[in-house]
Amino acid sequence: xxxxxxxxxxxxxxxxxxxxxxxxxxxxxxxxxxxxxxxxxxxxxxxxxxxxxxxxxxxxxxxxxxxxxxxxxxxxxxxxxxxxxxxxxxxxxxxxxxxxxxxxxxxxxxxxxxxxxxxxxxxxxxxxxxxxxxxx
Amino acid sequence: xxxxxxxxxxxxxxxxxxxxxxxxxxxxxxxxxxxxxxxxxxxxxxxxxxxxxxxxxxxxxxxxxxxxxxxxxxxxxxxxxxxxxxxxxxxxxxxxxxxxxxxxxxxxxxxxxxxxxxxxxxxxxxxxxxxxxxxxx
Numbered sequence: 001x002x003x004x005x006x007x008x009x010x011x012x013x014x015x016x017x018x019x020x021x022x023x024x025x026x027x028x029x030x031x032x033x034x035x036x037x038x039x040x041x042x043x044x045x046x047x048x049x050x051x052x053x054x055x056x057x058x059x060x061x062x063x064x065x066x067x068x069x070x071x072x073x074x075x076x077x078x079x080x081x082x083x084x085x086x087x088x089x090x091x092x093x094x095x096x097x098x099x100x101x102x103x104x105x106x107x108x109x110x111x112x113x114x115x116x117x118x119x120x121x122x123x124x125x126x127x128x129x130x131x132x133x134x135x136x
Numbered sequence: 137x138x139x140x141x142x143x144x145x146x147x148x149x150x151x152x153x154x155x156x157x158x159x160x161x162x163x164x165x166x167x168x169x170x171x172x173x174x175x176x177x178x179x180x181x182x183x184x185x186x187x188x189x190x191x192x193x194x195x196x197x198x199x200x201x202x203x204x205x206x207x208x209x210x211x212x213x214x215x216x217x218x219x220x221x222x223x224x225x226x227x228x229x230x231x232x233x234x235x236x237x238x239x240x241x242x243x244x245x246x247x248x249x250x251x252x253x254x255x256x257x258x259x260x261x262x263x264x265x266x267x268x269x270x271x272x273x
Contacts, residue, residue: 010166062168
């Protein structure tokens with residue numbers, strides 16, 4: 001029954017997109033975290049999506065999974081703030097390399113994708129229900 | 137006798153099968169809309185339907201030894217005779233992903249509508265058969 005596979009595929013996308021949304025939330029929440037448990041400022045994090053085949057016989061049809069979370073390697077932002085206890089000898093404080101504008105755009109994209117997948121699940125559900133009522 | 141009833145539903149059933157499979161393929165495209173290097177896929181419904189019909193009378197070659205070739209991807213070797221092909225990119229993106237959300241959403245809605253109409257046709261066939269069996273009682 002191919003239609004029930006749609007649930008699995010859309011479900012995998014929901015999981016992946018919500019994980020992406022979680023990371024965006026974490027990035028925005030820590031956009032000002034100048035220090036962390038490692039002593040370094042917070043680094044932005046991004047998800048890596050990978051297409052995962054649904055079955056071995058049909059490798060083209062794929063769901064999606066977050067296979068890894070990578071840290072942003074771009075340099076930290078520097079802010080001149082000599083009053084800050086974290087400032088170096090030149091008076092600069094290292095701040096996270098999170099760009100809130102980029103994160104907001106990422107958030108909207110993730111939310112849209114999530115929404116589309118939910119709609120798809122709803123459609124598949126009603127189609128399946130109608131199929132079960134066949135001949136009644 | 138029952139064979140004849142089954143044959144009566146054959147065409148619609150095949151169409152329903154293919155529609156369900158197409159829904160799965162499009163779902164896969166939409167789910168991977170943000171996956172780098174993912175290529176959008178689809179199949180020609182008319183051709184798949186035709187190959188399913190043509191393949192009905194054909195007999196597959198028996199592979200009696202392990203070193204026999206599997207043969208070409210004809211009817212039966214692919215799911216329901218559907219031949220998956222890459223969709224051309226409407227607007228190519230830098231990450232190699234060729235999923236166009238508008239196209240996919242449209243295709244999914246269209247497919248769902250046609251699935252429903254096939255269901256309706258099938259329902260009509262069933263009720264008309266029912267009427268014939270009951271003989272107007």
